[in-house]
Amino acid sequence: MERIYLDYAATTPTHPEVVEAMLPYFCDAFGNPSSLYSYGLEARKAIELARMKVAQAIGAKNEEIVFTGGGSEADNFAIKGVAYANVRKGNHIITDIIEHHAVLETCRFLEKRGFKVTYLPVDKYGLVDPEKVREAITEKTILISIMHANNEIGTIQPIDEISKIAHKAKVYFHTDAVQTTGHIPVNVNELKVDMLSMSAHKFYGPKGVGVLYIRKGTKIVPLIHGGEQESGRRAGTENVPGIVGMGKAIELAGLEMTKEAERLTVLRDKLIKGILEKIDKVELNGHPEQRLPNNVNFSVDYIEGESTCLNLDLEGICISTGSACSSSSS
Numbered sequence: 001m002e003r004i005y006l007d008y009a010a011t012t013p014t015h016p017e018v019v020e021a022m023l024p025y026f027c028d029a030f031g032n033p034s035s036l037y038s039y040g041l042e043a044r045k046a047i048e049l050a051r052m053k054v055a056q057a058i059g060a061k062n063e064e065i066v067f068t069g070g071g072s073e074a075d076n077f078a079i080k081g082v083a084y085a086n087v088r089k090g091n092h093i094i095t096d097i098i099e100h101h102a103v104l105e106t107c108r109f110l111e112k113r114g115f116k117v118t119y120l121p122v123d124k125y126g127l128v129d130p131e132k133v134r135e136a137i138t139e140k141t142i143l144i145s146i147m148h149a150n151n152e153i154g155t156i157q158p159i160d161e162i163s164k165i166a167h168k169a170k171v172y173f174h175t176d177a178v179q180t181t182g183h184i185p186v187n188v189n190e191l192k193v194d195m196l197s198m199s200a201h202k203f204y205g206p207k208g209v210g211v212l213y214i215r216k217g218t219k220i221v222p223l224i225h226g227g228e229q230e231s232g233r234r235a236g237t238e239n240v241p242g243i244v245g246m247g248k249a250i251e252l253a254g255l256e257m258t259k260e261a262e263r264l265t266v267l268r269d270k271l272i273k274g275i276l277e278k279i280d281k282v283e284l285n286g287h288p289e290q291r292l293p294n295n296v297n298f299s300v301d302y303i304e305g306e307s308t309c310l311n312l313d314l315e316g317i318c319i320s321t322g323s324a325c326s327s328s329s330s
């Protein structure tokens with residue numbers, strides 16, 4: 001049976017060219033990037049090339065890119081790192097109720113340790129109102145974290161408007177761009193963010209590798225202590241093949257992005273129109289236009305999501321009833 005995979009928000013297959021780029025770093029160029037001899041230098045060079053590719057793709061400087069073990073770690077690093085580095089200034093964080101668990105659970109963790117968190121509501125399209133962000137800021141606010149696009153309903157937030165408000169109030173601004181990087185333009189200067197999280201496996205790169213972009217001058221403490229890797233911001237021997245794969249994946253995504261986004265937008269709108277016309281009692285979730293090109297999300301009255309998912313799987317179609325991260329299977 002031919003299988004149709006429609007859950008690219010959960011993960012993507014690794015691009016064959018990405019696999020090819022990674023392969024030499026398992027058995028041949030396997031050196032520890034911290035070693036001073038040639039094996040080490042070879043690995044170090046590969047990491048720095050990948051760092052440059054990521055930096056170029058998002059308009060950052062090379063030294064503002066910190067490789068992590070994925071999007072969840074990048075979110076944890078941004079939020080805990082800024083919270084603990086700026087605790088003398090204040091203890092208040094602003095986020096919203098539809099963030100990924102990596103943000104929400106990190107905020108809950110901090111709440112148990114003396115921080116105060118405001119969880120902003122969203123409107124019927126899943127949009128955060130920038131005015132509500134402005135109203136929530138107090139003299140104790142140190143960080144605002146609002147995702148670039150939602151992983152379930154695909155709504156794209158007005159990040160540049162919110163970041164302007166944050167900067168005016170001299171509050172750090174972080175965005176989780178795990179679902180947007182590699183799919184729509186992400187530029188840290190246009191978005192005016194201080195920190196931005198990404199994850200390679202969402203754009204045809206390998207799993208278990210991500211990046212936290214940290215704007216120069218941001219006061220942040222590391223999450224993982226130990227060696228001096230990543231300029232002392234993330235200890236641990238680097239995942240060289242993963243990092244190389246992420247560099248290659250972001251490079252390929254940049255080449256294809258405009259054409260691919262146009263192609264997917266046409267397909268997305270065709271699927272939305274077809275489902276709305278042909279099936280009763282369905283409602284589109286998320287914003288009709290301000291949404292990811294690769295996202296379609298519906299509520300269906302009287303039908304239980306999990307059984308629909310399992311029944312469609314029997315037909316060879318993979319869909320999701322929500323974030324993969326909130327189901328017990330992952």
Ligand SMILES: Cc1ncc(COP(=O)(O)O)c(C=O)c1O
Nearest residue numbers: 070071072100102151178179199
């Ligand atoms: C919006 C968002 N943030 C963070 C993550 C976590 O990324 P990772 O799977 O690399 O830890 C995901 C993954 O589903 C996501 O969709």
